[in-house]
Amino acid sequence: MTMTRREMLKLSAAIAAASAIGLDLPIPKELVAAEEPERWVKSVCRYCGAGCGVYVGVKGGKVVAVKGDKDNWNKGFLCLKGNFLPAILYAGDRLKYPLLRKGDKFERISWDEAMNIMVDKYSSSIQKNGPGSVAFYGSGQAYTEESYFINKVFKGGLGSNNIDGNPRLCMASAAVGYVSTFGKDEPMGAYDDIYHADCFFIIGSNMAEAHPVIFRLVNERKQKNKNVKIIMVDPRKTLSARIADLHMSFTPGMDLAILNAMAHVIVKENLHSKAFVDKHTVFKKMVDPGPPPKIEKVGWDEYVKFLEEYTPEAAEKISGCPKEDIVKAARWFATSKATMSFWCMGLNQRTRGVWVNNLVHNLHLLTGQICRPGATSFSLTGQPNACGGVRDGGLLSHLLPYGRAVANDKDREDMEKFWGLPAGRIQPKPGFTAVEMFRAFNTGAIQCLWIACTNPGQSLPNLETYRKGMGSADTFLVVSETYHPTRTSELADLVLPAALWAEKDGTYGQSERRYQYLEKAVEPAGEARPDLQVMIDFANKLFAAMGRHEEAKKIFSHKTSEDVWNEIRQCSKGTAYDFMGMTRERMKKAHGIQWPCPTEDHPGTVRRYTAKYGDPLVKKIDPAAEDVLFYSAKADNNHVTIWLRPHKGPAEPPDAEYPFALTTGRQIEHWHTGTMTLKVPELRRSAPDGYVEINPKDALKIGVKSKDKVKITSRRGSLVLEAKVVDVPREGLVFVPMHYPDRMINLLTTDAFDALSKQPEFKICAVKLEKA
Amino acid sequence: MKKQVVLLLLLLLPAIAFGQAKKHAQTAPDQECSECHAAQSAAWESGKHGLMNVKCVVCHGSPEENYIPKPDTSRCIGCHASEVADLSKKKAPSEKTCAPCHDRHTLAVKTVPKTPFHSQGGQKP
Numbered sequence: 001m002t003m004t005r006r007e008m009l010k011l012s013a014a015i016a017a018a019s020a021i022g023l024d025l026p027i028p029k030e031l032v033a034a035e036e037p038e039r040w041v042k043s044v045c046r047y048c049g050a051g052c053g054v055y056v057g058v059k060g061g062k063v064v065a066v067k068g069d070k071d072n073w074n075k076g077f078l079c080l081k082g083n084f085l086p087a088i089l090y091a092g093d094r095l096k097y098p099l100l101r102k103g104d105k106f107e108r109i110s111w112d113e114a115m116n117i118m119v120d121k122y123s124s125s126i127q128k129n130g131p132g133s134v135a136f137y138g139s140g141q142a143y144t145e146e147s148y149f150i151n152k153v154f155k156g157g158l159g160s161n162n163i164d165g166n167p168r169l170c171m172a173s174a175a176v177g178y179v180s181t182f183g184k185d186e187p188m189g190a191y192d193d194i195y196h197a198d199c200f201f202i203i204g205s206n207m208a209e210a211h212p213v214i215f216r217l218v219n220e221r222k223q224k225n226k227n228v229k230i231i232m233v234d235p236r237k238t239l240s241a242r243i244a245d246l247h248m249s250f251t252p253g254m255d256l257a258i259l260n261a262m263a264h265v266i267v268k269e270n271l272h273s274k275a276f277v278d279k280h281t282v283f284k285k286m287v288d289p290g291p292p293p294k295i296e297k298v299g300w301d302e303y304v305k306f307l308e309e310y311t312p313e314a315a316e317k318i319s320g321c322p323k324e325d326i327v328k329a330a331r332w333f334a335t336s337k338a339t340m341s342f343w344c345m346g347l348n349q350r351t352r353g354v355w356v357n358n359l360v361h362n363l364h365l366l367t368g369q370i371c372r373p374g375a376t377s378f379s380l381t382g383q384p385n386a387c388g389g390v391r392d393g394g395l396l397s398h399l400l401p402y403g404r405a406v407a408n409d410k411d412r413e414d415m416e417k418f419w420g421l422p423a424g425r426i427q428p429k430p431g432f433t434a435v436e437m438f439r440a441f442n443t444g445a446i447q448c449l450w451i452a453c454t455n456p457g458q459s460l461p462n463l464e465t466y467r468k469g470m471g472s473a474d475t476f477l478v479v480s481e482t483y484h485p486t487r488t489s490e491l492a493d494l495v496l497p498a499a500l501w502a503e504k505d506g507t508y509g510q511s512e513r514r515y516q517y518l519e520k521a522v523e524p525a526g527e528a529r530p531d532l533q534v535m536i537d538f539a540n541k542l543f544a545a546m547g548r549h550e551e552a553k554k555i556f557s558h559k560t561s562e563d564v565w566n567e568i569r570q571c572s573k574g575t576a577y578d579f580m581g582m583t584r585e586r587m588k589k590a591h592g593i594q595w596p597c598p599t600e601d602h603p604g605t606v607r608r609y610t611a612k613y614g615d616p617l618v619k620k621i622d623p624a625a626e627d628v629l630f631y632s633a634k635a636d637n638n639h640v641t642i643w644l645r646p647h648k649g650p651a652e653p654p655d656a657e658y659p660f661a662l663t664t665g666r667q668i669e670h671w672h673t674g675t676m677t678l679k680v681p682e683l684r685r686s687a688p689d690g691y692v693e694i695n696p697k698d699a700l701k702i703g704v705k706s707k708d709k710v711k712i713t714s715r716r717g718s719l720v721l722e723a724k725v726v727d728v729p730r731e732g733l734v735f736v737p738m739h740y741p742d743r744m745i746n747l748l749t750t751d752a753f754d755a756l757s758k759q760p761e762f763k764i765c766a767v768k769l770e771k772a
Numbered sequence: 773m774k775k776q777v778v779l780l781l782l783l784l785l786p787a788i789a790f791g792q793a794k795k796h797a798q799t800a801p802d803q804e805c806s807e808c809h810a811a812q813s814a815a816w817e818s819g820k821h822g823l824m825n826v827k828c829v830v831c832h833g834s835p836e837e838n839y840i841p842k843p844d845t846s847r848c849i850g851c852h853a854s855e856v857a858d859l860s861k862k863k864a865p866s867e868k869t870c871a872p873c874h875d876r877h878t879l880a881v882k883t884v885p886k887t888p889f890h891s892q893g894g895q896k897p
Contacts, residue, residue, distance in 0.1 A: 055853075065846075067853040076851060083830050083850035208825060216824050239825065668825045685834030686827050688801055722802075 037065050041521040042588070044508045045082045046501040047671045049140075049381025050211045051510025052078055053591050054085070056502050056521045063089050063502050063522055072591040073191050073514065079212035080668050084680040088500065089525070091679035095484040095497040096526020106484075106495065111527065114494060115534075115541055118450075121476045123545040125447040131160035133447045135437055138165035138395050139454035140386025143506025143518070145564035146452075146532045147389035148401060148571075149556075153539045156419045157555060161406055161431030162446065164397045166454045167386040168434035169461075172757035173348040174379040175391050177357025180756070181365075182640050183633035184403050184576050185391050188608040189340070189376025190512040190594060194221055196374030199336030201329070203233035203255065203360065204346020204763075208240040209668040211344070211380050218342075219243050229332045233258065233321075234346065235663070236693075236729045246328060249730045252661045253650035253764045254319035256352060258326055259359035260647060261315030264307040265330035266366055272334070273368030280628060281365050282636050285644035289755060298644065306644045318647060320730075334367045338374025345382065345665065349762040353754045355645040362642050371610040371628045381511040383672075388509015392577060393568070397431035401568075402575040406430055418571060420555060433758035435460070435751050441477075442469030452480035452531050453498065457488030458673040458744050461760045462716050462751035467491060480531055486675050487741050497528035504530035506561045507587070513594045513605070515579065517587035532561055573598075576617065576632055650764040651752035652715070654732060658766035660698070661733045662714065662748060670739035678739070690743030692721040693735040694769070699725040702769050709772035712736070714765050717747035720772045734767065796835035812877050819878030826851075845869060858894025 037057030045052040053072025057065030063086040070076035098114035099106035109117075125133045136154055138147055147165075154163040167175075178185045194200075194217045207215040222228045222243055232244035233255060241247045250258060266272050283303045288294035312323035333339050341364065347356045361377050369375040381387055394401040404411035412426040432440050438460060440446040449470075460466045470477055470491040479492040482500045489495045503524040509515045524530070536558055543552035558564050562584045572579040572595075581597035581604075594604040596617055611618040612627040621631045622638075630640045654661050669687035670677040677683045692710055694702075704710055706725045711718055712734065721736060721743060729735050736745040750765040805828045806813035816822045821830075830850070831843040840847070845856045848870060859868045866872070873881055873889065889895075 065849065067849045068851050070854055076853060078850045080825060080827055080830055212825060219823060242823070668827075681837035682829035682834045685801075685836065686829045 040067070041502070041519050042069065043502060043518045043521065044384065044510075044516045045078065046085060046088065046141075046384060046676065047079075047081055048211055049383055049386055049511045050074070050214050051384060051508060051512075051514060051516060051592070052082060052213050053516065054078065054082065056085075058521050061522055069591060072516075073512070074213050077213050077216055080686075081671060081677055081680075081683065082213075084677075084682055085501075087680040087682075088676040089502060089522070091483060091676075093483045093485070093679070094500075094525045094528070095481055095489075095495060096528060097497055098527070099484065099495040101493045111529070114496060115537055117494060118478055118538065119541045119545050122448050122542055125476075126158065126546065129447060131158040132162060132431075133445070134158070134160060135162035135164075135432065135441070135446045135449045137434070137437060137449060137451045137454070137456060138163065138390065139452060140165065140167040140170065140381075140383030140390050142385065142389055142453045142531060143504070143561065144385060144389045144393055144509060144515070144568065145506050145561040146530075146535060147385070147395040148393045148568050149532060149539075149558065149564050150452075150535050151393060151395045151401065152419060153535065153556070155400065155406070155426055156415065156421055157539060157543065157552075159425050159427055161397050161427050161429065162437065162440075163395060163431060164434050164437055165390055165395055166434070166456065166459060167383065167390040168396060168757075168759060169349070169459060169762070170345065170382040170759075171348060171379070171386045171391060172396070172433075172759040173350065173353025173357055173754055174343075174381075175396075176354045176754075176757040177361065178379070180354060180641065181358055181361040181643065182609075182630060183635065186387060186513055187376065187378045187511065188371060188610075189378050190514075190606045191217060192512075192606050193338070193340050193374050193376045193378070194218055197221065197336075197338050197340035198225070198227065198374065199229045199231070199332050199339040201231050201233070201333055201339060201341040201360075201363075202240065202244075203341070203343045204348075204356075205342050205344035205380055206234070206236070206238040206240050206346075206665060207342060207344075207380070208238065208242070210382075210666045212668060214342075214380070215240060229336065231329045231332060233329075235661075235733050236735060238728065239668075246325060246332070248321050248325045248329060250319040250321040251730075252663060252733055253350070253352075253653065254321075254647070255347075256356055256359060256645065257310060257315040257318040257647040258321050259356065259363065260307060260310035260645075261312050261323075261326045262330040262333065263359075263362055263366060264310045264315075265312060265327050266334045266363070267304055267307055269331070269334075271331065272366045276368030277366060277642070280630060280639060281642050282639045283644065284641050293756075303642060303644060306646075310647070333363055333369070336369075338372065339364070339367070339369040340374055341377050342380055344380040346763060348379075348757075348759060350759075350764070351651045351752050351754050351761045352645075352648050353759050353761075354756040355643070355648070358641075358643040358645050361640075362645075365640060365642050371607060372613060373607070376607070379511070384510065385508040387511060387513070388507065388515055392509055397433055397437075400426070402572045402577045404575075433753075435753055435758065435760055438466040438469060441475055442466065442472075444474060446475070448476045448478070450478040450480070451488060451492075455486050455488045455673040455675055457486065457491055458741055459738075459746060460751070461746055461749040461762055463744060463746040463749075464717055465751070480534065482528070483675050483679075487673070487744065496534060497524075497526060498534075499524035499528045499530045503528065504532070504561075506530075506532065507565060509595075510592075513608075514592035515582060515587070515595065516592040517584065517590075519588065530561075532564065578617070651761055652750050652765045654766045658714065658768045659732070660767050660769060662712070662745075662765050662767040663729075663733060663735050663763050664738045664745050664749060665735060667737050667739065670737070672739070674739040674741060678741070687737075687739075690719075690721055690737055690740040690745070691724045692769075693724045693726055693729055695729050695731045695733065696725050696727055697731050698734070698769075699723065702771065704769075704771050711770050711772040712748065712767050713770075714748035714750075714767045716750070719743060719745065719747060734769065738762075794841050796839045796841075799835045815875070815877035819875075819880060821877075821879055842871075855890050858890050861894040 040055040052074040053069030068076035312326040316323040502521040505520040539556040578596040607613040
């Protein structure tokens with residue numbers, strides 16, 4: 001049955017009237033059912049790094065539905081959040097035109113005015129204080145083309161490495177972990193390994209809530225193959241632990257001891273693969289942390305000696321994890337036909353994030369559980385394009401695109417030639433990393449900062465310190481945002497309306513090196529524009545203002561995302577990434593393609609570093625290679641590194657004054673700072689507000705029960721939250737979700753960061769609790 | 773009084789014509805579904821949707837917005853678009869939903885057919 005709009009309105013009025021006089025009337029299906037789309041547009045989910053393929057249903061110029069892509073890796077499944085994607089486009093607080101701060105208020109201005117103000121501020125600052133006085137803070141949610149282009153503007157055009165982004169808060173330790181062990185970033189395996197693994201080692205990840213569709217595959221593997229073992233290492237007994245055969249709880253931050261103890265057991269019981277170790281690995285230890293760190297190569301005997309102190313008994317003493325569990329986990333890991341590890345922020349957001357990443361890789365290298373189906377060391381990613389846009393594209397202050405580094409002379413020279421720049425334009429010193437950048441903005445060392453597609457006013461650690469700087473009248477803050485106000489845009493001097501997912505086209509690259517094209521489905525709301533178009537305008541206008549318009553015409557001549565994508569393909573040519581085979585036309589039809597993909601007839605690479613399982617670069621680099629070749633580790637003659645990383649705890653462990661450890665994380669309903677998911681009525685209703693999760697024994701000690709108000713205080717701030725007393729966190733640990741703008745837990749978290757990755761320790765700080 | 777009866781009838785007409793959906797009783801903002809729907813929640817938790825955290829709101833909407841007590845197949849297409857397409861091949865309206873074959877909350881198949889319906893692309897075995 002179809003209804004006209006008039007009939008629909010009449011019916012709505014009738015039901016409303018009946019409701020008003022207390023009648024419980026039925027609601028016609030037409031008022032609640034989703035509209036039937038006129039066409040389906042191929043895309044990717046907007047949320048996490050899993051990168052589920054979706055189709056966006058469009059009717060009358062509006063997105064009215066979404067469905068999973070059955071031909072993609074997710075096999076048509078979406079998570080709770082993904083099901084409600086259309087609603088994020090039509091939230092009441094969509095920003096539809098540029099806004100300029102006037103005192104405490106914002107006033108609507110035109111795009112021309114906005115760009116002129118921005119260009120004037122940036123060019124004045126550059127002329128007065130040099131290019132190091134301006135910065136850009138990007139995002140693993142921006143499209144690949146956007147991140148690549150703005151990186152070129154800053155590092156290539158302006159000669160400033162002050163460009164970093166929120167993946168520094170999220171994935172930096174994983175990236176540096178891969179680079180320090182394997183020589184190059186990004187996992188070698190893929191989700192396809194889930195179908196072949198007989199043992200899953202999941203540490204520092206609540207997959208069931210943070211990556212539900214990947215978790216679905218793991219669960220399916222377990223259900224169909226009862227011999228499959230799942231080991232879950234987490235101080236919380238999360239929803240993910242429901243399918244675990246072994247849940248290893250431990251004192252937060254003490255997992256380095258557990259991982260070294262597992263290696264101890266593997267070596268002691270002769271469960272390692274001597275052939276693999278001899279053929280493919282070297283051993284290294286850091287003798288001086290530097291900077292720069294002093295590293296020394298050592299031999300097998302020294303590694304065995306290093307492991308001696310990490311007996312299961314000693315690890316139990318340090319971590320509280322039962323020694324029997326450590327032994328069991330080590331045996332399962334080493335002896336299964338194929339072991340796959342997963343981890344996420346529980347390892348990355350740590351002051352020893354890189355070390356603990358190295359220790360997971362160590363277990364795979366020791367046992368040869370790598371580079372064959374089901375055997376792989378796989379880092380889960382938080383954002384949809386942290387891998388594709390930021391890690392691969394080099395939008396971090398120490399990187400250049402596609403595996404190159406600013407500190408490497410040859411890499412700089414390569415990029416200067418490729419971009420057509422004068423020699424010496426790209427600066428050799430890495431720029432400010434995320435936390436350092438906001439510190440520099442506080443002091444005024446950075447005068448102009450452009451934040452795009454992310455919300456550091458809520459997501460930075462030790463938040464109040466940096467919110468003061470962002471809100472300062474002495475500096476200039478531009479925020480490109482879809483919604484207003486957010487906890488960042490409320491602090492801005494200028495807010496630019498950004499087109500959202502489905503309103504622009506571009507490329508996302510997810511956790512398993514799968515790049516996917518997102519087609520534009522509908523027009524942007526109001527005057528919102530794709531960030532790429534704003535960046536192109538900005539670059540050309542800024543360079544013109546600085547008298548460099550001829551140069552701009554040459555290096556910023558792009559008009560569309562396809563123009564940028566074609567340059568990216570060329571930039572990746574001959575690197576370990578190599579997207580040459582991923583033409584835009586091919587990407588439009590494909591359900592994602594995994595790099596390296598060097599030619600148009602190449603299907604993409606599911607597993608890297610193995611000739612037997614299809615990496616095209618292995619035989620190209622060494623035709624005599626029998627199978628595994630870690631061509632990524634050229635400096636060590638294709639040998640990857642087993643690191644001697646000693647145990648070290650968190651920067652701020654609980655003490656007498658602050659006796660609890662605080663950890664933060666996600667709920668399945670929401671994503672990151674909730675700017676999108678909290679706009680969806682169903683998700684907001686299902687998870688409406690922040691809370692603090694407390695172990696029942698701790699709750700008894702402090703005299704609180706569920707729904708009581710609890711004041712939680714760290715050395716940096718405090719927050720009052722509702723208690724949820726539940727046997728999920730271990731004793732001494734409390735958990736608070738990170739999503740809620742009115743209950744910002746990052747007011748309490750520490751900004752101490754990993755010396756190697758510069759990623760802050762969001763996951764552990766000391767707090768005290770009292771009944772409010 | 774007569775006017776009120778006529779008004780009431782007028783109000784009821786569309787309801788009779790269009791089906792049996794109801795408004796949800798008013799709830800507290802943080803009230804969880806399981807507080808009133810314990811049996812359904814327990815069944816849900818024991819099934820695939822429970823294990824995968826496909827929570828109540830996906831099928832039923834929130835009590836305040838987009839609420840539907842007996843979900844139609846538009847709520848299923850996010851993850852089961854091709855299975856929903858299979859149902860379009862059924863003739864009787866009562867068969868064009870998931871409920872005749874799947875238990876509403878556990879999602880278990882009530883009677884396992886010799887040849888699974890969906891593997892046949894919606895054709896009867």
